[in-house]
Amino acid sequence: MVMPTTDALSIQNLSVNFGNKTALRDISLDIHKGELLGIIGPTTSGKTTFLTVLNRMIDTLPDAKVRGRIRMGDLNLLATQQVQSVRRRVGMIFALPVALPLTIRGNVEYGPRRSGVRDPGILDVLVEDSLKAAGLWEEVETRLDSPALKLSGGQQQRLCIARALALKPEVLLLDEPCSGLDPLSTARVEDTLIALRGDVTIVLVTNNPYQASRVADRTAFFLGGELVELNDTKALFTLPKDERTQAYIEGKFG
Amino acid sequence: MNPSVKRSPPRGKGPRVTLRATYRKPWSERLLEGGVHLAAWLCILFVVLILFFLARESGGLVFKDVFQVVGRYWRPISEPPQFGVLPLLAGSLLVTLTATAIAVPLGVGAAIYIGEFAPPQVREILKVSVEFLAAIPSVVIGFLGMIVLAPLVKSLFNLPTGLTALSASLMLAWMAMPTIVSLTEDALRSVPDTLRHGAYALGATRWQTIRRVLLPAAKPGILAATMLGVGRVIGETMAVLMISGNAARIPHSVLEPIRTLTATIAAEMGETVQGSDHYQALFSLGLVLFGITLVVNTIADRLVHRGETS
Ligand SMILES: Nc1ncnc2c1ncn2[C@@H]1O[C@H](COP(=O)(O)OP(=O)(O)O)[C@@H](O)[C@H]1O
Ligand SMILES: [Mg+2]
Numbered sequence: 361m362v363m364p365t366t367d368a369l370s371i372q373n374l375s376v377n378f379g380n381k382t383a384l385r386d387i388s389l390d391i392h393k394g395e396l397l398g399i400i401g402p403t404t405s406g407k408t409t410f411l412t413v414l415n416r417m418i419d420t421l422p423d424a425k426v427r428g429r430i431r432m433g434d435l436n437l438l439a440t441q442q443v444q445s446v447r448r449r450v451g452m453i454f455a456l457p458v459a460l461p462l463t464i465r466g467n468v469e470y471g472p473r474r475s476g477v478r479d480p481g482i483l484d485v486l487v488e489d490s491l492k493a494a495g496l497w498e499e500v501e502t503r504l505d506s507p508a509l510k511l512s513g514g515q516q517q518r519l520c521i522a523r524a525l526a527l528k529p530e531v532l533l534l535d536e537p538c539s540g541l542d543p544l545s546t547a548r549v550e551d552t553l554i555a556l557r558g559d560v561t562i563v564l565v566t567n568n569p570y571q572a573s574r575v576a577d578r579t580a581f582f583l584g585g586e587l588v589e590l591n592d593t594k595a596l597f598t599l600p601k602d603e604r605t606q607a608y609i610e611g612k613f614g
Numbered sequence: 615m616n617p618s619v620k621r622s623p624p625r626g627k628g629p630r631v632t633l634r635a636t637y638r639k640p641w642s643e644r645l646l647e648g649g650v651h652l653a654a655w656l657c658i659l660f661v662v663l664i665l666f667f668l669a670r671e672s673g674g675l676v677f678k679d680v681f682q683v684v685g686r687y688w689r690p691i692s693e694p695p696q697f698g699v700l701p702l703l704a705g706s707l708l709v710t711l712t713a714t715a716i717a718v719p720l721g722v723g724a725a726i727y728i729g730e731f732a733p734p735q736v737r738e739i740l741k742v743s744v745e746f747l748a749a750i751p752s753v754v755i756g757f758l759g760m761i762v763l764a765p766l767v768k769s770l771f772n773l774p775t776g777l778t779a780l781s782a783s784l785m786l787a788w789m790a791m792p793t794i795v796s797l798t799e800d801a802l803r804s805v806p807d808t809l810r811h812g813a814y815a816l817g818a819t820r821w822q823t824i825r826r827v828l829l830p831a832a833k834p835g836i837l838a839a840t841m842l843g844v845g846r847v848i849g850e851t852m853a854v855l856m857i858s859g860n861a862a863r864i865p866h867s868v869l870e871p872i873r874t875l876t877a878t879i880a881a882e883m884g885e886t887v888q889g890s891d892h893y894q895a896l897f898s899l900g901l902v903l904f905g906i907t908l909v910v911n912t913i914a915d916r917l918v919h920r921g922e923t924s
Contacts, residue, residue: 447814474816474819475817524815527817
């Protein structure tokens with residue numbers, strides 16, 4: 361395992377409410393630079409909410425109330441007005457791949473173009489690099505200008521990863537990225553994530569603890585909006601400290 | 615196709631034969647099926663009938679020398695009469711294009727505001743107003759045009775008369791707007807939120823998302839909305855008759871009076887003798903309109919369809 365030197369994100373006392381419903385309660389954790397952090401937990405445990413806070417997608421939900429502090433380098437992430445810039449630095453991939461109604465190339469270029477990159481040469485390089493990093497290049501190299509919606513689900517999900525990578529993000533958030541994919545496509549996405557780890561900090565929310573045990577450096581267990589346990593993946597799965605963690609992974613594995 | 619082939623049981627395929635034998639469509643189902651079949655065929659029949667009667671009443675005048683599609687003068691009661699369609703065609707074309715150019719940007723813009731920006735209460739108020747606007751009879755809009763809009767255009771551009779192509783176009787744009795607004799809004803609404811979020815997550819602003827993601831995704835719907843709006847503009851008669859100035863001359867600008875195909879038919883039909891050249895000429899205009907509608911619809915269909923598949 362890589363020993364990180366600094367933290368990509370440092371989260372202190374983060375709480376989120378929707379009306380009078382608490383979705384996250386007093387979460388504090390540091391996400392190391394370059395690590396692949398897995399997050400497991402049953403549905404409604406707050407995993408998605410946690411990710412949406414990290415790139416300010418939570419701003420699109422009008423009744424969400426966020427408290428706490430998140431530091432990204434020198435940036436006070438929850439206070440900044442530069443929401444678009446936060447979202448470029450912290451990319452997000454959703455459970456259902458959503459290719460934009462553009463060509464394959466258009467999807468990958470979308471982010472860079474919106475942030476002002478116009479030079480065709482630079483864009484071409486970005487497209488190729490990002491698709492290669494997402495492990496999709498060989499499959500689409502010859503049809504970059506055909507509609508992205510014609511790709512299979514697994515390919516679209518890797519396209520979404522490429523699209524996010526084209527912005528050269530520091531952090532990549534993935535919310536159950538394989539829940540709609542078949543085992544083969546899942547394996548390809550996992551390979552992609554493993555290859556990316558180190559260069560990009562990855563937070564992978566998964567409803568499948570197996571997946572976390574396969575790919576994550578550290579794993580966090582969320583339950584009812586609380587962070588129950590965070591440890592090296594191997595330790596968490598073999599010797600969970602909290603009995604709720606144990607119950608969850610036994611229930612899932614048994 | 616020979617129906618007996620379809621009905622005879624395929625030999626050597628036991629199970630399928632039994633299935634056919636045991637399943638009988640219930641009566642109500644057969645009745646309904648027959649009903650919708652009939653309705654569908656009636657639609658086609660009506661179109662064919664309209665074409666047939668138009669052709670019959672026009673008495674083949676379309677093919678005679680007096681009736682000239684590219685003729686420059688429409689003088690039905692001079693001696694000899696001249697039936698040149700060009701001024702009417704130009705009038706129709708001018709108001710249709712001008713009205714479309716006004717109505718589409720305004721309508722799509724209003725739909726974007728209603729669908730993407732307006733707070734919920736404002737949205738409801740706007741939607742109800744738009745629907746109300748759609749329900750106003752065109753004659754009433756024509757009145758408004760005559761007493762409010764025409765004098766305004768007259769004084770604004772310092773013209774001898776306010777009854778011009780521009781006034782008619784503004785009226786028509788107003789009438790086409792509700793259709794365009796509500797259908798475009800539906801199209802935008804049907805774009806899934808996942809797409810919006812996908813674009814936001816890539817750091818796109820609201821406007822960037824609308825321009826590059828929502829509008830392209832809603833394009834087939836917006837095109838359909840536009841074409842239906844244009845359809846209303848082409849077919850509208852009364853308001854145009856009241857406010858366009860009624861001059862069958864080839865216009866050189868939108869500030870001149872014009873006359874459209876539809877207005878000509880409506881205005882002159884009462885004065886003709888059945889079977890006369892004038893009568894036949896008006897039906898020939900009907901044929902021309904029919905042709906135009908056919909072409910516009912075909913193009914619209916192609917456009918909408920292409921948008922859907924790509
Ligand atoms: N937009 C929202 N409005 C209201 N409540 C929400 C919203 N999003 C999430 N919640 C609530 O927050 C809690 C955590 O949800 P979520 O973060 O989606 O959990 P998970 O991703 O682990 O399934 C749930 O109780 C859910 O009902
Ligand atoms: Mg979730």
